[in-house]
Amino acid sequence: MGLEEKTGNMGIVTTSLEKALGWARSRSMWPALFGLACCAIEMMHAQGPRQDMARFGLELMRASPRQSDLMIVAGRCSRKMAPVLRQIYDQMADPKWVVSMGDCASCTGIFNNYALIQGVDEVVPVDVYIAGCPPRAEALIDGIMMLHEKIEREKLTGVREPAIDLRQPQPGNAVTLFDRVPTRR
Amino acid sequence: MSHVDTTLERLHEKFGDLLVDELHGHVAVTIPSDKLLEVVAFLLSDAEMGYTQVVDVTGVDWYGREPRFEVTYQLLSHLNHSRISLRTFASSDNPTVPSITPIFPGANWFERETWDMFGVKFDGHPDLRRILMPYNFDRHPLRRDFPLGYEEVAFTHNAHEIHSRKAFTPQGLAAAREAKQAHPNILIGAEALADPNAHAMWSQPIDSTGGMRQHVGMTLDDAAQIGPLAEPSPTDPDDPFDQTMVMNIGPHHPATHGVLRLVTELNGERIVRVMPDIGFLHTGIEKTMESKSYLKALPCTDRTGYAAPLHCNMAFCGAVEQLLNVEIPAKAQWARVVLLELDRISSHFLFMGASSLDLGASSPFLWAVGDREKVYDIMEFTSGARMMTSYIRPGGLAYDLPQGFDRVVQAYLDYLPARLDMFEEILLGNPIFMDRTQNVGVVTKEEAIQYNCSGPIARAAGVDWDLRRDMPYLIYDQLKFDVPLRTEGDTYARFVLRLAEMRESLKIAKQALDGIPSGRWMTADRKVAPPPKEEIAISMESLIHHFKIWTEGFRTPPGQAYFAVESPRGEMGFFMQSDGSAKPYRCHERSGVFASLQAMPLACRGGLVSDLIAVIASWDPILGEIDR
Secondary structure (H helix, E strand, O other): OOOHHHHOOOOHHHHHHHHHHHHHHHHOOOEEOOEOOHHHHHHHHHHOOOOOHHHHOOOOOEOOHHHOOEEEEEOOOEOOOHHHHHHHHHHOOOOOEEEEEHHHHHHOOOOOOOOEOOOHHHOOOOOEEEOOOOOOHHHHHHHHHHHHHHHHHOOOOOOOOOOEEOOOOOOOOOOOOOOOOOOOO | OOHHHHHHHHHHHHHOOOEEEEEOOEEEEEOOHHHHHHHHHHHHHOOOOOEEEEEEEEEEEOOOOOOOEEEEEEEEEOOOOEEEEEEEEEOOOOOEEEOOOOOOHHHHHHHHHHHHHHOOEEEOOOOOOOOOOOOOOOOOOOOOOOOOOOOOOOOOOOHHHHHOOOOOOHHHHHHHHHHHHHOOOOOOOHHHHHOHHHHHHHHOOOOOOOOHHHHHOOOHHHHHOOHHHHOOOOOOOOOOOOOOEEEEEOOOOHHHOOOOEEEEEEEOOEEEEEEEEOOOOOOOHHHHHHOOOHHHHHHHHHOOOOOOHHHHHHHHHHHHHHHHOOOOOHHHHHHHHHHHHHHHHHHHHHHHHHHHHHOOOOHHHHHHHHHHHHHHHHHHHHHOOOOOOOOEEOOEEOOOOOOOHHHHHHHHHHHHHHHHHHHHHHHHOOHHHHHHHOOOOOOOHHHHHHOOOOHHHHHHOOOOOOHHHHOOOOOHHHOOOOOOOOOOOOHHHHHHHHHHHHHHHHHHHHHHHHHOOOOOOEOOOOOOOOOOHHHHOOOHHHHHHHHHHHHOOOOOOOEEEEEEEEEOOEEEEEEEEEOOOOOOOEEEEEOHHHHHHHHHHHHHOOOEHHHHHHHHHHHOOOHHHHHO
16 A cells, blocks of 8 residues: 555656655554553653654554554563454554564563563554663653654665664664764754 | 441431451452342432543353353542442353443443443343443453463474464365354454454445444444434434434544544534443453462463553552551652652653644654653662563562662652653643633533543542542651642643642652661561572571462452552552452452543534544543553
């Protein structure tokens, strides 16, 4: 879905189009309200008056997956919940992104047990992983800004870059909090 | 003579000799399972002893012994402010005990949970289905012979190999399909995704005949057996416009405060019945805690009731301290009270904010989050963590209060009253809000007791019971405060009551803050507390001791303990079974809202769908606490 299928190879036109699209897409994201557990409280705080994610174009959490393009998986995903998670992801409109917020969503942290999916990347493709149990609201915003940068770099070929992993510093594919070059906005 | 002794005497008179275990004030009576119903009925019916609620039912698996399964019941007397615990046993070949749900409906979900987790059948239970695990799961995870389920952790060097076994890669998907063929009934993790039926289950159209209801595993006839919902659907089979339909709300729904699923049967806009479906956040926390030493199990408790993590810490530490019978220094006790009340305030703020958002008011949400931030600041200042502090430890506090703690807390307490007035004005005095909540979702006092409600939900219905006042723990008996009480039992009363509780919490926190004495913050008992850091630098023995405490943990005497605190969502209790080792043999969290959610279908009867949203909001469910 989306522009990717319609454009084809348009040479120099697509390059500018890509830039414009990336800019537009990253500046107005509509996150789906997908709070699962403790991290959802921090996600609420990121929406709150102090951190105010609306500064970055995330004005409102959408309750319907049909109206959203970003899924912030905030919390641990149980085996009972996994099919639901996948279904909600499938219902979201393309192009769509996933942020795995917190240790449980990324790798289940301390809960390596029978009840949980060991990381939501088993179920949905994840774009940014954020560490923390739970991550501070600022960490979530940091992850989202990194996602913005990633979206701006996206090509119209439909091929995605590998995930940004905030869990461990890996020069190369992963950008971390510390070695990232600040970009002017 | 204490009330427990009187009870034991009465039981002795009526049922002859019974085995009584006592450990540090926790009295447990062993009852043969054939007499259990009789004993519970006797205790609940006797007006003089005044046992009103069976607050907790859970199991213990004595793997390798016979009889293998133990079921424990915690009875609470509202009249005499005392508790007694009953134990009964079931053999492994046919683990069955009689169900007490027919005489005390509030035990319904607890018995279902025990069936789900241990496979103990409850004879005569009206609706013995799985409650936390998926319906197609065919084992019982809290049995000792069920593995914790460790999965290899993927690091950079082995990620490729591990991922090739998982269903999101083609090889892994093939392997999962193979596993699925070998064990058709087991759907674990990624295999569930490889199963087309598991997916289809969520995408089938919802209709009034099959669909969802089929998945829920209950027919309408089954549903009709759930106690108060037994009244027949008010429909005329010949009238095509008078038919009921089943609507699914959740598990992903903005108004369910997490992953609560409500299967509702509607006749037009009217609710005929509501069936809550929980377990979507089941984390296996109890099983995880059983594999860790007491200190390492503590952080797991934060992650259950994450809106009020310190209350979970406190209930757990209280149970461990009861097992150890250790003295808590005064400073720790007073500081705990300050922090617990701040925790209650922040939890009630979350309730106020999220609930009013459900009702369409977004300003209170933003205000509440802003005011919660300030509590998080205090928590961060005190413990280093915003939310999951794990600051209350068995034996005292994790470390000393920081300098300036009183100043910071005092500033917050001075700031709050004006804010609470604002909330009262914008929310509780708002005619639209009053219209939506008054006389909506009424629970009567009797229903609240019968369906195991506690905390604000029970107090809004007129049950005058607060553990802080009636069975005081820590230093609550030295503080002066009122327990707000309402008698309407409706949604509005639950809002008003919680706001009043916040004002009382302010009062308590102020008194406790003024009373914090100086001195130790951790018990001097070296069996429990690690030696202070400065001693480690000069003493080899202390270093070894420190190492032993942190690696091995401390040991507790064998026996049982049950300790409950008044959490923002009712009685939060921990049942502990120790076998004398450094790890809990069985650790069960009794959550207030898990119990009181049973009464929610009652409150929704005959209401409108939009009222249902208001009712869920007023229940303040925290799914981490419910599903654990």
